[in-house]
Amino acid sequence: MGEGKGARLSDVAKAAGVSQGTVSNVFNRPQLVRAEVREQVRMAAERLGYGGPDPKGRLLRAGKVNAIGVATSEPLGYFFEDPFARTLMQGITEACDANGTGISLVSAISEEALAWNMHNALVDGFILFCLVGADKLIAHSRERKLPFVALAFGETDDSISIIGIDNVAGARLAARHLVDLGHRRFAVLALEFEDGRAGPADLADVEAAIYPAPRERLRGYFEVLANAGVDVATVPIYNTLNEPETVAAGLEHIFSLKEKPTAILAQSDRIALEAMTWLRRRGYAVPRDVSVVGFDGVPEAALSEPPLTTISQPITELGRRAVNAILNPQAKPVQEYLEIELSVRGSTAAPRS
Amino acid sequence: MGEGKGARLSDVAKAAGVSQGTVSNVFNRPQLVRAEVREQVRMAAERLGYGGPDPKGRLLRAGKVNAIGVATSEPLGYFFEDPFARTLMQGITEACDANGTGISLVSAISEEALAWNMHNALVDGFILFCLVGADKLIAHSRERKLPFVALAFGETDDSISIIGIDNVAGARLAARHLVDLGHRRFAVLALEFEDGRAGPADLADVEAAIYPAPRERLRGYFEVLANAGVDVATVPIYNTLNEPETVAAGLEHIFSLKEKPTAILAQSDRIALEAMTWLRRRGYAVPRDVSVVGFDGVPEAALSEPPLTTISQPITELGRRAVNAILNPQAKPVQEYLEIELSVRGSTAAPRS
DNA sequence: AATGGGAATTGAATCGATTCAAAATTGGGC
DNA sequence: GCCCAATTTTGAATCGATTCAATTCCCATT
Structure with a gap:
């Protein structure tokens, strides 16, 4: 048996004594082929160890990858x-x-x-x-x-x-909620502004941020805070990489400042959840000592202890x-x-x- | 401009006045092509809006999908x-x-x-x-x-x-741990034995199980329990679908029996974690009233409250x-x-x- | 026996690239 | 200027299928 590597459609056609088109039909629109011929082709395929048309071939002609x-x-x-x-x-x-x-x-x-x-x-x-x-x-x-x-x-x-x-609108909601509760001292745990950069940031960095989501969310926060009479230039901002280590570093930084915040605006639920873990470990009670609000509305946010207040997207x-x-x-x-x-x-x- | 749908490699070749092979080389092994020609081809491609070789075409000839x-x-x-x-x-x-x-x-x-x-x-x-x-x-x-x-x-x-x-060995480890702690009354929350079936099961079902992992794990459990003098025929087994609802139903069933278990053998960490949640809600303290041991060793198992004892696979x-x-x-x-x-x-x- | 029409089958073109032996060009040395 | 080797480029075959217009087959009617 001439077993090159694998049989092709044309080999099966030859073996069954029919045309390529017929073999193709047997596999794709069997109802078009007479039962007898169908059986012949199937057997020839079996004999040659042919497992059906190779999608690589189909792809080129038919166009859709699916x-x-x-x-x-x-x-x-x-x-x-x-x-x-x-x-x-x-x-x-x-x-x-x-x-x-x-x-x-x-x-x-x-x-x-x-x-x-x-x-x-x-x-x-x-x-x-x-x-x-x-x-x-x-x-x-x-x-x-x-x-x-x-x-x-x-x-x-x-x-x-x-x-x-609308990131700005979402951020406004978060900030307004905290302002309405009476908070005046804030800190922001932000997402990356640009590739791989973590650390403290200031207002100028915000405007220069390459990634738009963190920038827009910050705008929403600060718009509301400014309206509430908070001096936003004094609100600490820390770029995290949306993972435990940089979140911890950010909180370390924020809580070493003279003025400790009573509320944290986290730009993602993941950051917020991680922040709550850090706060608990350090003996800060949430929400008694510090309030935390997240962003996204992932399912985990509803299951944490305490459950996380957040901006829910219809993810x-x-x-x-x-x-x-x-x-x-x-x-x-x-x-x-x-x-x-x-x-x-x-x-x-x-x-x- | 003859804009059919998208330009092909051959169109670019024609436009640049070179052969297809050369165009192919420009995109795949540019170092083989004289800088001057390379530039010509690149410009022709640009002009035609050609974004590089279509992987569909390459695939057929080159064979690897990657x-x-x-x-x-x-x-x-x-x-x-x-x-x-x-x-x-x-x-x-x-x-x-x-x-x-x-x-x-x-x-x-x-x-x-x-x-x-x-x-x-x-x-x-x-x-x-x-x-x-x-x-x-x-x-x-x-x-x-x-x-x-x-x-x-x-x-x-x-x-x-x-x-x-080795599922049997893993299951033995889990059962032995509980036996060594002194447990004698067990229940098993199992994975599916066959497609989509949830509910109580008995020893005959175990042997007839189509899916091997749950069967093998059960064997491991029962081997150790039997050696410890437990009558395994009386140990309740419940098939879950590895999700909250059937786990809850299983526990409902198990804890409505006369003899309540002091230890639960869960065939996956997901089942075990879900079981702990159910137990807490029902007022059973883990591990004081009921011990739970999982299977798999997923990261979440180390973070639960209490952390889950389990069989760790190098996942x-x-x-x-x-x-x-x-x-x-x-x-x-x-x-x-x-x-x-x-x-x-x-x-x-x-x-x- | 001739006819018509629907069903089944064929054959060749096509999808878009890669590959490689052969041909053409280039450049260096004498 | 000429020759040879190295570098570039060409041209045609190939990958494995689908598609569809054209053809053949089959059978029921007249």
């Missing part, structure tokens, strides 16, 4: 670790399951890796996690000339499709819509901003007088 | 929700990042969906999550004639590559090895069984006398 790429400029592990990313993926996977679409994870440990991965990903479109590194992600997607949609992109830009929330809905945007691409880019809301839970209270 | 498929017979969301799956994915993603390989998630909401997805996935090999539905996953992988490796497969089978642990290492097995396929299938260990934490103690 998979959508989810891209981030973080390492792949991000999708399984970060609570916000995971919740977003829940929405995305739900919609993909419903549409019979697969998911390809595209990520980057380096800049070239990202470029290469995005240029070579076998997908029908991209969903971009734009919290960090949005510009690169968008540039590569453009080059691929595939439909794409930006998630968690902080900026407005009507040349691309965006599905997200899974964002994911669902992103998938739809890719699967039914519109002629013009679309921007959808979904409703956020303040979820008041146990981590905030009036400051001790 | 992505590995991770398959389960659960819905896609499973990868982002289940703590064991997530931890496993951490190991997998780590190894993939290191090798510049992408990940395609392949899943199933129905049996045909799984078949279709696996037959059409554009991947170089499969990593199979075999906790449930292993037979189907393996059958489809065989048909694709791609390298594949079974993870968390409970059985031994030297016709396929397996990376896993991320399993993932890493699986990736290596796919990327460097051996002629013969390999079986690797990694070391597990008992992690004694706060959820177990001697029973109240």
Whole structure:
């Protein structure tokens, strides 16, 4: 038996004594083929150890991959670790399951890796996690000339499709809640302003921030604080990398200052949750000594002790819509901003007088 | 400008007045092309809006997809929700990042969906999550004639590559720990024995279990219990679906029996964690009233209150090895069984006398 | 026996690139 | 100027399927 490597469709055709087209039909639209011939072809396939048409071949001719790429400029592990990313993926996977679409994870440990991965990903479109590194992600997607949609992109830009929330409005809600409770001394634990930079920041840094989500959220906070008569120039801001170590470092920094805050504005639930852990360990009671408000509304936030007050995004809905945007691409880019809301839970209270 | 849909490599070649081969080289091995020509080609590409070779075309000729498929017979969301799956994915993603390989998630909401997805996935090999539905996953992988490796497969089978642990040994460790503490009244919260079935089970069901992991673990438990003089026929077993509702139903069932257990053997950490929540809500103190021991050793198990005593698998290492097995396929299938260990934490103690 | 029409099958073009042996060009040394 | 070797470029084959217009087959009618 001439076993080269694996049998091809054309080998089966030859063996069964029919044309390639017929074999293709046997596997893809069997009802078009007479039962007798069908059986013949099936047996020939069996005999040759042919397991059905190779998707590589089909792809080229038929065009659709039936998979959508989810891209981030973080390492792949991000999708399984970060609570916000995971919740977003829940929405995305739900919609993909419903549409019979697969998911390809595209990520980057380096800049070239990202470029290469995005240029070579076998997908029908991209969903971009734009919290960090949005510009690169968008540039590569453009080059691929595939439909794409930006998630968690902080900026407005009507040349691309965006599905997200109004960061400024969300941040206002958070700050207003604390102001209404009577707080006047604040600290901000922010997301990255630019690639990999952690540490204290000031107002000038905010305006120069490359990543828009942290910048916009800060604007919302400070708008409300300023209106409430707080001197925002004295509010400490610390850039974290959205993980335990830099959050701890930030709190270390903030609580070593003369004026200790009574309320912490955290730019993500992950930061907020981590902050609560740190505070408890240091003997600060939440919310008695310090109030904490998060941002995102991940499921974990409702289960912490105390449960976290936060700005809830309709995270899974964002994911669902992103998938739809890719699967039914519109002629013009679309921007959808979904409703956020303040979820008041146990981590905030009036400051001790 | 003849703008059909998108320019092809051959269009660029024509426009630049060079051969296809040269254009291909410009994009893939630029050092082979004279700088002058390179520039010409680049400009022609620019002019035509050509963003580089389409991976669909490359794929067919070059053969490698540069992505590995991770398959389960659960819905896609499973990868982002289940703590064991997530931890496993951490190991997998780590190894993939290191090798510049992408990940395609392949899943199933129905049996045909799984078949279709696996037959059409554009991947170089499969990593199979075999906790449930292993037979189907393996059958489809065989048909694709791609390298594949079974993870968390409970059985031994030297016709396929397996990376896993010794379930019986792990279960023995768990049971022995409880016996040594003095427990004599047990209950088992088991994983699914077969597709979608939850509810009480008896010894006959165990032997008939389709899914091997729960069966093997039960064997390990009962071997030790029997040796300690426990009448295993009276130990209640309840099949859960590894999620909150069926775990609660199981405990409801178990604690409505005459003889209440002083120790619970949970076949996964997720079950164990959920069980602890239920017990606390019902006023049973862990470990004072009831001891709980899990299985898996997911990171969350170390953070619960109290921290969970469990059988720790080297989960991320399993993932890493699986990736290596796919990327460097051996002629013969390999079986690797990694070391597990008992992690004694706060959820177990001697029973109240 | 001739006819018509629906069902089944064929054959060749096509998808978009890579590859590599062979041909063409370049440049250095004498 | 000429020759040879090294460097560039070309051209055609190839990867493995799908597609669809054209053809053949089959059978029921007249």
